[in-house]
Amino acid sequence: MVIHPTEILDPTSFSIERAAQLLVQGRLVSFPTETVYGLGADATNESAVKAIYAAKGRPSFNPLIAHVSSVEMAKDYVEWSKAADVLASAFWPGPLTLVLPLKPNNAIAPTVTAGLDTLAIRLPAHPLAQQVLEHAGRPIAAPSANPSGRISPTTAEHVFDGLNGKVDVILDGGPCAVGLESTIVGLAPTATVLRPGSITESDLETILGYPMTHYKDGSHISAPGQMLSHYAPNAEVRLNASTFSQDELTLGFGAMECDLNLSEGGDLDEAARNLFSMLRQLDKNGQGTIAVAPIPNHGIGVAINDRLKRAAAPKD
Ligand code: TXA
Ligand code: MG
Numbered sequence: 001m002v003i004h005p006t007e008i009l010d011p012t013s014f015s016i017e018r019a020a021q022l023l024v025q026g027r028l029v030s031f032p033t034e035t036v037y038g039l040g041a042d043a044t045n046e047s048a049v050k051a052i053y054a055a056k057g058r059p060s061f062n063p064l065i066a067h068v069s070s071v072e073m074a075k076d077y078v079e080w081s082k083a084a085d086v087l088a089s090a091f092w093p094g095p096l097t098l099v100l101p102l103k104p105n106n107a108i109a110p111t112v113t114a115g116l117d118t119l120a121i122r123l124p125a126h127p128l129a130q131q132v133l134e135h136a137g138r139p140i141a142a143p144s145a146n147p148s149g150r151i152s153p154t155t156a157e158h159v160f161d162g163l164n165g166k167v168d169v170i171l172d173g174g175p176c177a178v179g180l181e182s183t184i185v186g187l188a189p190t191a192t193v194l195r196p197g198s199i200t201e202s203d204l205e206t207i208l209g210y211p212m213t214h215y216k217d218g219s220h221i222s223a224p225g226q227m228l229s230h231y232a233p234n235a236e237v238r239l240n241a242s243t244f245s246q247d248e249l250t251l252g253f254g255a256m257e258c259d260l261n262l263s264e265g266g267d268l269d270e271a272a273r274n275l276f277s278m279l280r281q282l283d284k285n286g287q288g289t290i291a292v293a294p295i296p297n298h299g300i301g302v303a304i305n306d307r308l309k310r311a312a313a314p315k316d
Helices: 013-024 046-056 071-075 082-091 127-136 156-163 201-208 268-282 301-312
Strands: 007-009 029-032 037-042 065-067 096-101 118-122 169-171 183-186 192-195 236-238 249-252 289-292
Touching: 007 013, 007 156, 013 029, 013 037, 013 127, 013 169, 029 127, 029 156, 037 046, 037 127, 037 156, 082 096, 082 201, 156 169, 156 268, 236 301, 249 268, 268 301
Parallel strands: 007 169, 029 169, 065 118, 096 183, 236 289, 249 289
Antiparallel strands: 029 037, 096 118, 183 192
16 A cells, blocks of 8 residues: 555656556556556556555456557457457557457456456557556556546546555656547457447447447446446536526537537537546536536447446436
8 A cells, every 4th residue: 555645757768667667566556548547557466456446446346457568468368359350450559448258377367357257458559558568568457547436537637636645656648638438349259349438339340340249238247347327526417408507517518608618619529538627627616516518429429428427327
């Protein structure tokens, strides 16, 4: 357990090297990815991985994503398949996580997968993440760097606000380019979207050349951590608000009067980039109701609406 204040480091070759060394020593390091900031630990070190769960207050049944620096490294740990190859060739490095069967006798700490026989794995595109992973030379388990159930961090300051004293260092790479967590695709056995993200179902189907499978609710355990309440501000959240009332904190989309606007020009990528940061700003006082304008449900809008639905869900 870390007991000293967390340091925020500018991204120099020295600090990247230091971050990688800390990871190898079993410590916790937060680093930027193109999606959100991750809270990293050596995925082959059981006590380091346990420290992630402790720092986040994360339920032990919610498995972690292992981050790798190459496809070759991924193949050391999971049963690679044709579909994995096709998707990784198209989208890696990038905001796509693949869930694949674990290889027997792999070196992944059992807590990473929360006892499942599959591993979620991703090769991020952010240059700082890649350099840390290359220097560490091993898979790094990294959930989003926020206390469990809260809003994911898209800046180093967000990480500090939630986890000061619980992580050794934060590498500051500025704001994340995508702003929403990776698309998760299950491939064990058929291709199915477990969490929507900036890579959409139709992007995936175009590359795969066949439709994704849709499981009916309850017929399949999908992403075990996809709890309904997540990404939650302290304030109440009211969705699809076609009008705003005076006492509400208001989050707009497109040209309209509001406190903060996800994208005045109605650009969904810009809205995704702003979502978590604006929810945090409106939640500064932790009370009242945040009313959110309707967001078109296509492209990355599907992922924005998924996160908003969880932000608005009852907290117990
Ligand atoms: O963009 C991202 O994916 C970020 C950055 C840091 O890479 N990470 C991230 O991790 O969002 P986290 O822990 O916040 O979300 C991981 C999700 C959880 O919903 C978890 O349940 C699911 O991935 N997951 C992990 N392993 C899984 C598995 N073997 N099968 C199904 N779902 C899995
Ligand atoms: Mg998360």
